[in-house]
Amino acid sequence: MAYRTWQCENCGFLYEEEFGLPLEGISPGTRWEDIPDDFVCPTCGFAKSQFSMIEI
Amino acid sequence: MIPTDIAQTIIDPKAYAAQTPVDEAFKFLRREMPLDVAAPEGFDPFWVVTRHRDILEVERQSELFHNGDRSTVLANRTADQKVRAMMGGSPHLVRSLVQMDNPDHGYYRRLTQPYFMPQNIRKLEPRIREIAKSFVDRMAAKGGTCDFARDVAFLYPLHVIMEILGVPEADEPLMLKLTQELFGAGDSDMNREGKIATNEDEGLAAIMATVADFVAYFNKMTEDRRAHPRDDVASVIANGTVNGQPLGHFEAMSYYIIVASAGHDTTSNTTAGALWSLAENLGEFAKLKQNINGLLPSFIEESIRWVTPVKHFMRTATDDAEVAGRKIAKGDWLFLSYPSGNRDEEVFDDPFAFKVDRMPNKQIAFGYGAHVCLGQHLGRLEMRILWEELLPRLEGLELAGEPRRTEAAFVCGPKSLPIRFRMH
Ligand code: HEM
Ligand SMILES: [Zn+2]
Numbered sequence: 001m002a003y004r005t006w007q008c009e010n011c012g013f014l015y016e017e018e019f020g021l022p023l024e025g026i027s028p029g030t031r032w033e034d035i036p037d038d039f040v041c042p043t044c045g046f047a048k049s050q051f052s053m054i055e056i
Numbered sequence: 057m058i059p060t061d062i063a064q065t066i067i068d069p070k071a072y073a074a075q076t077p078v079d080e081a082f083k084f085l086r087r088e089m090p091l092d093v094a095a096p097e098g099f100d101p102f103w104v105v106t107r108h109r110d111i112l113e114v115e116r117q118s119e120l121f122h123n124g125d126r127s128t129v130l131a132n133r134t135a136d137q138k139v140r141a142m143m144g145g146s147p148h149l150v151r152s153l154v155q156m157d158n159p160d161h162g163y164y165r166r167l168t169q170p171y172f173m174p175q176n177i178r179k180l181e182p183r184i185r186e187i188a189k190s191f192v193d194r195m196a197a198k199g200g201t202c203d204f205a206r207d208v209a210f211l212y213p214l215h216v217i218m219e220i221l222g223v224p225e226a227d228e229p230l231m232l233k234l235t236q237e238l239f240g241a242g243d244s245d246m247n248r249e250g251k252i253a254t255n256e257d258e259g260l261a262a263i264m265a266t267v268a269d270f271v272a273y274f275n276k277m278t279e280d281r282r283a284h285p286r287d288d289v290a291s292v293i294a295n296g297t298v299n300g301q302p303l304g305h306f307e308a309m310s311y312y313i314i315v316a317s318a319g320h321d322t323t324s325n326t327t328a329g330a331l332w333s334l335a336e337n338l339g340e341f342a343k344l345k346q347n348i349n350g351l352l353p354s355f356i357e358e359s360i361r362w363v364t365p366v367k368h369f370m371r372t373a374t375d376d377a378e379v380a381g382r383k384i385a386k387g388d389w390l391f392l393s394y395p396s397g398n399r400d401e402e403v404f405d406d407p408f409a410f411k412v413d414r415m416p417n418k419q420i421a422f423g424y425g426a427h428v429c430l431g432q433h434l435g436r437l438e439m440r441i442l443w444e445e446l447l448p449r450l451e452g453l454e455l456a457g458e459p460r461r462t463e464a465a466f467v468c469g470p471k472s473l474p475i476r477f478r479m480h
Contacts, residue, residue: 012173013417045116
Protein backbone atom coordinates (compact mmCIF):
# COMPACT_ATOMS: atom_id res chain seq x y z
CA MET A 1 0.00 0.00 0.00
CA ALA A 2 1.27 3.45 -0.88
CA TYR A 3 2.23 5.81 1.93
CA ARG A 4 -0.38 8.39 2.86
CA THR A 5 -0.35 11.90 4.30
CA TRP A 6 -2.54 13.16 7.12
CA GLN A 7 -3.17 16.76 8.03
CA CYS A 8 -4.18 18.53 11.24
CA GLU A 9 -7.36 20.49 10.56
CA ASN A 10 -6.45 23.24 13.02
CA CYS A 11 -2.96 24.18 11.93
CA GLY A 12 -2.11 22.33 8.73
CA PHE A 13 0.65 20.18 10.21
CA LEU A 14 1.37 17.18 7.97
CA TYR A 15 2.02 13.65 9.09
CA GLU A 16 3.69 11.75 6.26
CA GLU A 17 3.74 8.00 6.88
CA GLU A 18 6.84 7.60 4.74
CA PHE A 19 8.94 9.83 7.00
CA GLY A 20 7.30 9.26 10.38
CA LEU A 21 8.27 11.64 13.19
CA PRO A 22 11.63 10.38 14.45
CA LEU A 23 11.92 13.29 16.91
CA GLU A 24 8.62 12.24 18.52
CA GLY A 25 9.67 8.59 18.58
CA ILE A 26 7.59 7.54 15.55
CA SER A 27 9.80 5.72 13.07
CA PRO A 28 9.67 6.20 9.29
CA GLY A 29 7.00 4.06 7.61
CA THR A 30 4.63 4.03 10.60
CA ARG A 31 1.04 3.77 9.40
CA TRP A 32 -1.52 6.22 10.76
CA GLU A 33 -3.47 3.27 12.25
CA ASP A 34 -0.42 2.29 14.27
CA ILE A 35 0.05 5.69 15.90
CA PRO A 36 -1.13 5.70 19.54
CA ASP A 37 -4.55 7.23 20.20
CA ASP A 38 -3.10 9.77 22.60
CA PHE A 39 -0.93 11.25 19.83
CA VAL A 40 -1.34 15.03 19.58
CA CYS A 41 -0.37 17.40 16.79
CA PRO A 42 3.18 18.59 17.51
CA THR A 43 2.48 22.18 16.49
CA CYS A 44 -0.94 22.80 18.03
CA GLY A 45 -1.81 19.93 20.36
CA PHE A 46 -5.02 18.86 18.59
CA ALA A 47 -6.04 15.20 18.93
CA LYS A 48 -5.42 12.40 16.43
CA SER A 49 -9.15 12.44 15.60
CA GLN A 50 -8.79 15.97 14.18
CA PHE A 51 -6.49 14.83 11.41
CA SER A 52 -7.80 13.94 7.98
CA MET A 53 -6.14 12.14 5.07
CA ILE A 54 -5.17 14.35 2.16
CA GLU A 55 -3.71 13.94 -1.30
CA ILE A 56 -0.42 15.72 -1.76
CA MET B 57 4.66 37.38 44.39
CA ILE B 58 7.08 38.57 41.71
CA PRO B 59 9.38 41.41 42.92
CA THR B 60 8.20 44.81 41.73
CA ASP B 61 11.29 45.64 39.66
CA ILE B 62 11.01 42.38 37.73
CA ALA B 63 7.26 42.89 37.21
CA GLN B 64 7.90 46.42 35.90
CA THR B 65 10.58 45.18 33.50
CA ILE B 66 8.52 42.47 31.82
CA ILE B 67 5.76 44.96 30.92
CA ASP B 68 8.02 47.88 29.96
CA PRO B 69 8.10 48.73 26.22
CA LYS B 70 11.57 50.26 26.59
CA ALA B 71 12.90 47.08 28.20
CA TYR B 72 11.69 45.06 25.18
CA ALA B 73 13.47 47.51 22.86
CA ALA B 74 16.69 47.02 24.84
CA GLN B 75 15.97 43.26 25.19
CA THR B 76 18.75 42.34 27.65
CA PRO B 77 16.75 43.53 30.73
CA VAL B 78 13.80 41.39 29.62
CA ASP B 79 16.03 38.35 28.94
CA GLU B 80 17.58 38.71 32.40
CA ALA B 81 14.20 39.15 34.11
CA PHE B 82 12.77 36.02 32.52
CA LYS B 83 15.94 34.03 33.21
CA PHE B 84 15.45 34.89 36.88
CA LEU B 85 11.77 33.99 36.79
CA ARG B 86 12.28 30.63 35.04
CA ARG B 87 14.83 29.72 37.68
CA GLU B 88 13.22 31.11 40.84
CA MET B 89 9.49 31.56 40.25
CA PRO B 90 8.45 30.08 36.90
CA LEU B 91 4.73 30.57 37.47
CA ASP B 92 3.87 33.37 39.86
CA VAL B 93 1.81 36.53 40.25
CA ALA B 94 2.86 40.00 39.13
CA ALA B 95 1.02 43.11 40.28
CA PRO B 96 2.75 46.17 38.87
CA GLU B 97 1.25 49.47 39.90
CA GLY B 98 -2.00 50.29 38.12
CA PHE B 99 -2.57 46.74 36.84
CA ASP B 100 -4.83 43.97 38.03
CA PRO B 101 -2.62 41.10 39.21
CA PHE B 102 -1.80 38.41 36.65
CA TRP B 103 0.09 35.11 36.52
CA VAL B 104 3.30 35.16 34.51
CA VAL B 105 3.80 31.87 32.63
CA THR B 106 7.47 31.61 31.71
CA ARG B 107 8.24 27.96 30.98
CA HIS B 108 7.82 26.29 27.58
CA ARG B 109 5.86 23.37 28.94
CA ASP B 110 3.53 25.50 31.07
CA ILE B 111 2.69 27.72 28.10
CA LEU B 112 1.77 24.61 26.09
CA GLU B 113 -0.25 23.28 29.00
CA VAL B 114 -2.32 26.48 29.26
CA GLU B 115 -2.78 26.90 25.49
CA ARG B 116 -3.77 23.29 24.95
CA GLN B 117 -6.76 23.74 27.28
CA SER B 118 -8.64 26.38 25.35
CA GLU B 119 -11.94 25.74 27.15
CA LEU B 120 -10.36 26.15 30.58
CA PHE B 121 -8.27 29.15 29.55
CA HIS B 122 -10.29 31.54 27.41
CA ASN B 123 -9.11 34.32 25.15
CA GLY B 124 -12.19 36.52 25.18
CA ASP B 125 -13.19 36.89 28.84
CA ARG B 126 -10.69 39.66 29.60
CA SER B 127 -8.30 41.72 27.47
CA THR B 128 -6.14 39.48 25.24
CA VAL B 129 -3.17 41.83 25.61
CA LEU B 130 -1.95 43.33 28.85
CA ALA B 131 -3.79 46.58 29.67
CA ASN B 132 -3.73 48.62 32.84
CA ARG B 133 -6.84 49.17 34.95
CA THR B 134 -7.60 52.65 33.62
CA ALA B 135 -7.26 51.65 29.97
CA ASP B 136 -9.38 48.57 30.58
CA GLN B 137 -12.16 50.61 32.20
CA LYS B 138 -12.17 53.11 29.38
CA VAL B 139 -12.42 50.40 26.73
CA ARG B 140 -15.28 48.74 28.62
CA ALA B 141 -17.10 52.06 29.00
CA MET B 142 -16.84 52.65 25.29
CA MET B 143 -17.57 49.10 24.12
CA GLY B 144 -20.69 48.41 26.17
CA GLY B 145 -18.86 46.39 28.82
CA SER B 146 -16.61 44.37 26.49
CA PRO B 147 -12.85 44.51 27.18
CA HIS B 148 -12.07 44.40 23.42
CA LEU B 149 -11.94 47.09 20.73
CA VAL B 150 -12.32 44.48 17.98
CA ARG B 151 -13.72 40.94 17.79
CA SER B 152 -11.35 38.89 15.62
CA LEU B 153 -10.28 35.25 15.98
CA VAL B 154 -7.96 36.36 18.77
CA GLN B 155 -10.83 37.60 20.99
CA MET B 156 -13.14 34.62 20.27
CA ASP B 157 -13.64 31.30 22.00
CA ASN B 158 -15.62 28.28 20.91
CA PRO B 159 -18.05 27.79 19.34
CA ASP B 160 -17.57 31.07 17.41
CA HIS B 161 -13.80 30.74 17.19
CA GLY B 162 -14.09 27.43 15.34
CA TYR B 163 -16.73 28.75 12.95
CA TYR B 164 -14.81 31.89 12.09
CA ARG B 165 -11.45 30.15 11.84
CA ARG B 166 -12.78 27.53 9.40
CA LEU B 167 -13.76 30.33 7.06
CA THR B 168 -10.18 31.21 6.11
CA GLN B 169 -8.22 28.17 7.38
CA PRO B 170 -8.33 26.42 3.95
CA TYR B 171 -6.87 29.51 2.31
CA PHE B 172 -3.87 29.50 4.68
CA MET B 173 -3.17 25.74 4.52
CA PRO B 174 0.24 24.87 3.02
CA GLN B 175 -1.21 23.25 -0.11
CA ASN B 176 -3.08 26.44 -1.02
CA ILE B 177 -0.34 28.86 0.01
CA ARG B 178 2.11 26.95 -2.18
CA LYS B 179 0.20 28.09 -5.27
CA LEU B 180 1.23 31.64 -4.45
CA GLU B 181 4.93 30.80 -4.62
CA PRO B 182 5.63 32.07 -8.16
CA ARG B 183 4.03 35.45 -7.44
CA ILE B 184 5.71 35.77 -4.04
CA ARG B 185 9.03 35.00 -5.72
CA GLU B 186 8.54 37.85 -8.21
CA ILE B 187 7.87 40.20 -5.32
CA ALA B 188 10.90 38.94 -3.38
CA LYS B 189 13.14 39.31 -6.47
CA SER B 190 12.06 42.88 -6.99
CA PHE B 191 12.98 43.76 -3.39
CA VAL B 192 16.34 41.99 -3.67
CA ASP B 193 17.06 43.86 -6.93
CA ARG B 194 16.15 47.12 -5.26
CA MET B 195 18.49 46.31 -2.39
CA ALA B 196 21.33 45.53 -4.83
CA ALA B 197 20.70 48.88 -6.53
CA LYS B 198 21.26 50.69 -3.21
CA GLY B 199 24.99 50.32 -3.80
CA GLY B 200 26.23 48.71 -0.63
CA THR B 201 24.35 50.33 2.25
CA CYS B 202 20.74 50.32 3.31
CA ASP B 203 18.42 50.23 6.28
CA PHE B 204 17.37 46.61 5.89
CA ALA B 205 14.39 46.99 8.24
CA ARG B 206 12.90 49.99 6.47
CA ASP B 207 13.97 49.30 2.90
CA VAL B 208 13.26 45.56 2.67
CA ALA B 209 11.97 43.75 5.74
CA PHE B 210 8.94 45.97 6.41
CA LEU B 211 7.85 46.34 2.81
CA TYR B 212 8.10 42.82 1.39
CA PRO B 213 5.68 40.92 3.72
CA LEU B 214 3.40 43.96 3.59
CA HIS B 215 3.20 43.71 -0.20
CA VAL B 216 2.55 39.95 -0.05
CA ILE B 217 -0.26 40.06 2.52
CA MET B 218 -1.93 43.03 0.83
CA GLU B 219 -2.06 41.15 -2.48
CA ILE B 220 -3.51 38.14 -0.66
CA LEU B 221 -6.07 40.30 1.10
CA GLY B 222 -6.79 42.30 -2.06
CA VAL B 223 -5.58 45.79 -1.09
CA PRO B 224 -4.14 47.71 -4.07
CA GLU B 225 -0.47 48.70 -3.97
CA ALA B 226 -1.29 52.42 -3.76
CA ASP B 227 -2.90 51.86 -0.35
CA GLU B 228 0.01 49.93 1.19
CA PRO B 229 1.60 52.98 2.86
CA LEU B 230 -1.72 53.61 4.62
CA MET B 231 -1.90 49.98 5.80
CA LEU B 232 1.69 50.07 7.05
CA LYS B 233 1.03 53.31 8.91
CA LEU B 234 -2.16 52.01 10.54
CA THR B 235 -0.52 48.72 11.57
CA GLN B 236 2.43 50.52 13.11
CA GLU B 237 0.06 52.83 14.96
CA LEU B 238 -1.78 49.81 16.33
CA PHE B 239 1.29 47.84 17.44
CA GLY B 240 3.67 50.70 18.11
CA ALA B 241 1.39 52.95 20.15
CA GLY B 242 4.06 53.40 22.83
CA ASP B 243 6.86 54.29 20.39
CA SER B 244 7.13 57.87 19.18
CA ASP B 245 8.52 56.79 15.78
CA MET B 246 5.51 54.60 15.16
CA ASN B 247 2.40 55.98 16.81
CA ARG B 248 -0.33 58.16 15.45
CA GLU B 249 0.67 61.56 16.72
CA GLY B 250 4.39 61.00 16.47
CA LYS B 251 4.60 61.30 20.24
CA ILE B 252 3.98 59.24 23.33
CA ALA B 253 0.49 59.72 24.71
CA THR B 254 0.74 61.55 28.01
CA ASN B 255 -2.44 60.07 29.46
CA GLU B 256 -4.87 57.20 28.97
CA ASP B 257 -7.45 59.32 27.15
CA GLU B 258 -4.99 60.45 24.52
CA GLY B 259 -3.59 56.97 24.02
CA LEU B 260 -7.00 55.36 23.69
CA ALA B 261 -8.32 58.11 21.44
CA ALA B 262 -5.37 57.53 19.10
CA ILE B 263 -6.01 53.76 18.94
CA MET B 264 -9.74 54.34 18.37
CA ALA B 265 -8.97 56.72 15.52
CA THR B 266 -6.69 54.07 13.98
CA VAL B 267 -9.41 51.41 14.21
CA ALA B 268 -11.92 53.88 12.71
CA ASP B 269 -9.60 54.46 9.72
CA PHE B 270 -9.29 50.71 9.17
CA VAL B 271 -13.08 50.29 9.37
CA ALA B 272 -13.78 53.10 6.93
CA TYR B 273 -11.35 51.52 4.48
CA PHE B 274 -12.67 47.96 4.78
CA ASN B 275 -16.32 49.05 4.61
CA LYS B 276 -15.71 50.21 1.06
CA MET B 277 -13.86 47.01 0.28
CA THR B 278 -16.76 44.86 1.54
CA GLU B 279 -19.21 46.62 -0.75
CA ASP B 280 -16.90 46.18 -3.68
CA ARG B 281 -16.27 42.45 -3.09
CA ARG B 282 -19.97 41.73 -2.57
CA ALA B 283 -20.65 43.29 -5.96
CA HIS B 284 -17.53 41.87 -7.67
CA PRO B 285 -16.06 38.85 -5.87
CA ARG B 286 -12.43 38.04 -6.67
CA ASP B 287 -9.90 35.37 -5.77
CA ASP B 288 -8.72 37.15 -2.61
CA VAL B 289 -9.21 36.87 1.15
CA ALA B 290 -11.34 40.05 1.24
CA SER B 291 -13.87 38.24 -0.97
CA VAL B 292 -13.88 35.27 1.42
CA ILE B 293 -14.66 37.59 4.33
CA ALA B 294 -17.15 39.79 2.46
CA ASN B 295 -19.15 36.86 1.08
CA GLY B 296 -18.52 34.27 3.77
CA THR B 297 -21.18 32.78 6.00
CA VAL B 298 -21.11 31.50 9.55
CA ASN B 299 -23.94 29.08 10.38
CA GLY B 300 -25.70 30.10 7.20
CA GLN B 301 -25.62 33.82 8.04
CA PRO B 302 -23.25 36.47 6.64
CA LEU B 303 -20.58 37.56 9.14
CA GLY B 304 -21.61 40.29 11.55
CA HIS B 305 -20.33 43.70 10.51
CA PHE B 306 -18.13 44.13 13.59
CA GLU B 307 -16.70 40.62 13.17
CA ALA B 308 -16.03 41.14 9.44
CA MET B 309 -14.22 44.44 10.11
CA SER B 310 -12.21 42.78 12.85
CA TYR B 311 -11.28 39.94 10.50
CA TYR B 312 -9.86 42.33 7.90
CA ILE B 313 -7.95 44.19 10.60
CA ILE B 314 -6.33 41.08 12.06
CA VAL B 315 -5.20 39.83 8.62
CA ALA B 316 -4.01 43.28 7.57
CA SER B 317 -2.00 43.82 10.75
CA ALA B 318 -0.88 40.40 12.07
CA GLY B 319 -0.09 39.37 8.51
CA HIS B 320 3.08 41.38 8.01
CA ASP B 321 4.64 43.08 11.05
CA THR B 322 5.56 39.76 12.66
CA THR B 323 7.22 38.39 9.51
CA SER B 324 9.00 41.71 8.94
CA ASN B 325 10.41 41.72 12.45
CA THR B 326 11.60 38.13 12.10
CA THR B 327 13.27 38.77 8.74
CA ALA B 328 15.09 41.87 9.97
CA GLY B 329 16.10 40.14 13.22
CA ALA B 330 17.51 37.21 11.27
CA LEU B 331 19.76 39.41 9.14
CA TRP B 332 20.87 41.31 12.24
CA SER B 333 21.96 38.01 13.83
CA LEU B 334 23.87 36.98 10.70
CA ALA B 335 25.68 40.34 10.67
CA GLU B 336 26.69 39.81 14.30
CA ASN B 337 27.61 36.12 13.89
CA LEU B 338 29.72 35.96 10.76
CA GLY B 339 30.65 32.35 11.52
CA GLU B 340 26.98 31.40 11.30
CA PHE B 341 26.62 33.47 8.12
CA ALA B 342 29.54 31.58 6.54
CA LYS B 343 28.07 28.22 7.59
CA LEU B 344 24.74 29.14 6.03
CA LYS B 345 26.36 30.40 2.81
CA GLN B 346 28.09 27.06 2.32
CA ASN B 347 24.86 25.08 2.40
CA ILE B 348 21.96 27.43 1.79
CA ASN B 349 19.39 24.89 0.66
CA GLY B 350 20.29 22.37 3.33
CA LEU B 351 20.19 24.86 6.19
CA LEU B 352 17.31 27.14 5.21
CA PRO B 353 14.60 25.28 7.18
CA SER B 354 16.61 25.26 10.42
CA PHE B 355 17.81 28.84 9.85
CA ILE B 356 14.19 29.99 9.46
CA GLU B 357 12.98 28.18 12.60
CA GLU B 358 15.93 29.60 14.52
CA SER B 359 15.14 33.12 13.26
CA ILE B 360 11.56 32.74 14.45
CA ARG B 361 12.72 31.47 17.85
CA TRP B 362 15.39 34.14 18.12
CA VAL B 363 13.14 37.11 17.38
CA THR B 364 9.82 35.83 18.79
CA PRO B 365 8.09 39.03 17.61
CA VAL B 366 4.87 38.42 19.56
CA LYS B 367 5.91 39.03 23.16
CA HIS B 368 2.76 37.86 24.95
CA PHE B 369 -0.91 37.01 24.84
CA MET B 370 -3.26 36.82 27.83
CA ARG B 371 -5.66 34.05 28.87
CA THR B 372 -8.41 33.99 31.52
CA ALA B 373 -9.26 30.94 33.64
CA THR B 374 -12.91 29.89 33.22
CA ASP B 375 -12.72 27.68 36.33
CA ASP B 376 -10.37 26.85 39.18
CA ALA B 377 -7.33 25.09 37.74
CA GLU B 378 -3.88 23.82 38.57
CA VAL B 379 -0.78 24.41 36.46
CA ALA B 380 2.73 23.38 37.51
CA GLY B 381 1.47 22.78 41.02
CA ARG B 382 0.06 26.30 41.39
CA LYS B 383 -3.62 26.92 42.12
CA ILE B 384 -5.17 29.26 39.59
CA ALA B 385 -8.60 30.64 40.51
CA LYS B 386 -11.55 31.09 38.21
CA GLY B 387 -11.29 34.55 36.60
CA ASP B 388 -7.50 34.81 37.01
CA TRP B 389 -5.56 36.42 34.19
CA LEU B 390 -2.44 34.75 32.72
CA PHE B 391 0.42 36.36 30.77
CA LEU B 392 2.00 33.85 28.35
CA SER B 393 5.58 34.89 27.61
CA TYR B 394 6.61 33.45 24.23
CA PRO B 395 10.15 34.91 24.35
CA SER B 396 10.66 33.27 27.73
CA GLY B 397 9.37 29.90 26.48
CA ASN B 398 11.76 30.21 23.55
CA ARG B 399 14.77 30.68 25.85
CA ASP B 400 13.77 27.88 28.24
CA GLU B 401 16.99 26.12 29.33
CA GLU B 402 15.06 22.85 29.79
CA VAL B 403 14.11 22.75 26.11
CA PHE B 404 16.91 24.52 24.22
CA ASP B 405 20.64 23.83 24.45
CA ASP B 406 22.51 27.07 24.88
CA PRO B 407 19.29 29.10 24.37
CA PHE B 408 21.03 32.47 24.08
CA ALA B 409 23.11 31.37 21.08
CA PHE B 410 21.89 31.88 17.51
CA LYS B 411 22.60 28.66 15.59
CA VAL B 412 21.59 28.36 11.93
CA ASP B 413 21.66 24.56 12.23
CA ARG B 414 19.77 24.23 15.53
CA MET B 415 18.02 20.83 15.68
CA PRO B 416 15.63 20.02 17.23
CA ASN B 417 13.91 23.36 17.57
CA LYS B 418 10.48 23.28 19.16
CA GLN B 419 10.05 27.05 19.15
CA ILE B 420 6.62 28.37 20.23
CA ALA B 421 6.68 31.82 18.62
CA PHE B 422 3.50 30.90 16.69
CA GLY B 423 1.70 29.90 19.89
CA TYR B 424 -0.04 26.57 20.34
CA GLY B 425 -3.53 25.10 20.57
CA ALA B 426 -6.75 26.30 18.97
CA HIS B 427 -5.37 29.81 18.34
CA VAL B 428 -2.01 28.74 16.91
CA CYS B 429 -0.98 31.25 14.24
CA LEU B 430 -3.16 30.99 11.14
CA GLY B 431 -0.43 32.51 8.98
CA GLN B 432 2.50 30.31 10.04
CA HIS B 433 2.85 28.55 6.69
CA LEU B 434 2.64 31.82 4.80
CA GLY B 435 5.19 33.45 7.11
CA ARG B 436 7.67 30.60 6.62
CA LEU B 437 7.13 30.52 2.85
CA GLU B 438 7.75 34.26 2.55
CA MET B 439 10.98 33.98 4.49
CA ARG B 440 12.19 30.93 2.54
CA ILE B 441 11.64 32.65 -0.79
CA LEU B 442 13.31 35.91 0.27
CA TRP B 443 16.38 34.07 1.57
CA GLU B 444 16.56 31.89 -1.56
CA GLU B 445 16.70 35.06 -3.65
CA LEU B 446 18.95 37.09 -1.36
CA LEU B 447 21.50 34.78 0.30
CA PRO B 448 23.21 33.43 -2.85
CA ARG B 449 23.84 37.01 -3.98
CA LEU B 450 24.94 38.40 -0.61
CA GLU B 451 28.71 38.36 0.01
CA GLY B 452 29.92 40.79 2.65
CA LEU B 453 27.67 41.83 5.51
CA GLU B 454 28.20 44.09 8.52
CA LEU B 455 26.31 46.52 10.71
CA ALA B 456 26.69 50.14 9.60
CA GLY B 457 25.21 51.73 12.70
CA GLU B 458 23.30 50.91 15.84
CA PRO B 459 20.16 48.82 15.12
CA ARG B 460 17.07 49.84 17.10
CA ARG B 461 13.93 47.94 18.12
CA THR B 462 10.39 49.26 18.49
CA GLU B 463 9.41 50.14 22.04
CA ALA B 464 6.53 47.72 22.55
CA ALA B 465 5.61 44.95 24.98
CA PHE B 466 3.23 43.20 22.55
CA VAL B 467 4.75 43.03 19.03
CA CYS B 468 8.37 44.12 18.92
CA GLY B 469 11.37 43.77 16.64
CA PRO B 470 13.97 45.85 14.75
CA LYS B 471 12.65 49.13 13.38
CA SER B 472 16.01 50.24 12.03
CA LEU B 473 18.88 48.02 10.84
CA PRO B 474 21.64 49.95 9.01
CA ILE B 475 23.92 47.54 7.13
CA ARG B 476 26.84 47.58 4.71
CA PHE B 477 26.97 44.72 2.22
CA ARG B 478 28.30 43.41 -1.09
CA MET B 479 26.01 41.76 -3.60
CA HIS B 480 26.36 40.30 -7.04
C1 HEM C 1 6.86 35.07 11.87
C2 HEM C 1 5.63 35.43 11.67
C3 HEM C 1 4.49 35.30 12.67
C4 HEM C 1 4.52 35.09 14.03
C5 HEM C 1 5.74 34.91 14.93
C6 HEM C 1 3.14 35.03 14.47
C7 HEM C 1 2.74 34.81 15.78
C8 HEM C 1 1.43 34.60 16.18
C9 HEM C 1 1.04 34.27 17.54
C10 HEM C 1 1.95 34.11 18.75
C11 HEM C 1 -0.32 34.12 17.55
C12 HEM C 1 -1.20 33.75 18.75
C13 HEM C 1 -1.18 32.25 18.90
C14 HEM C 1 -1.82 31.74 20.16
O1 HEM C 1 -2.68 32.44 20.77
O2 HEM C 1 -1.48 30.61 20.55
C15 HEM C 1 -0.78 34.37 16.19
C16 HEM C 1 -2.09 34.34 15.80
C17 HEM C 1 -2.53 34.73 14.54
N1 HEM C 1 -1.73 35.05 13.44
FE1 HEM C 1 0.28 35.02 13.39
N2 HEM C 1 2.32 35.22 13.40
C18 HEM C 1 3.10 35.38 12.28
C19 HEM C 1 2.66 35.59 10.98
C20 HEM C 1 1.35 35.68 10.59
C21 HEM C 1 0.91 35.90 9.24
C22 HEM C 1 1.80 36.01 8.00
C23 HEM C 1 -0.44 35.97 9.27
C24 HEM C 1 -1.28 36.17 8.03
C25 HEM C 1 -2.53 35.99 7.90
C26 HEM C 1 -0.87 35.78 10.66
C27 HEM C 1 -2.17 35.77 11.13
C28 HEM C 1 -2.57 35.39 12.40
C29 HEM C 1 -3.96 35.28 12.83
C30 HEM C 1 -5.20 35.55 11.99
C31 HEM C 1 -3.93 34.86 14.18
C32 HEM C 1 -5.13 34.60 15.11
C33 HEM C 1 -5.43 33.11 15.14
C34 HEM C 1 -6.50 32.69 16.13
O3 HEM C 1 -6.70 33.37 17.16
O4 HEM C 1 -7.17 31.68 15.86
N3 HEM C 1 0.26 35.61 11.43
N4 HEM C 1 0.31 34.65 15.38
ZN1 LIG D 1 -2.16 21.03 14.54
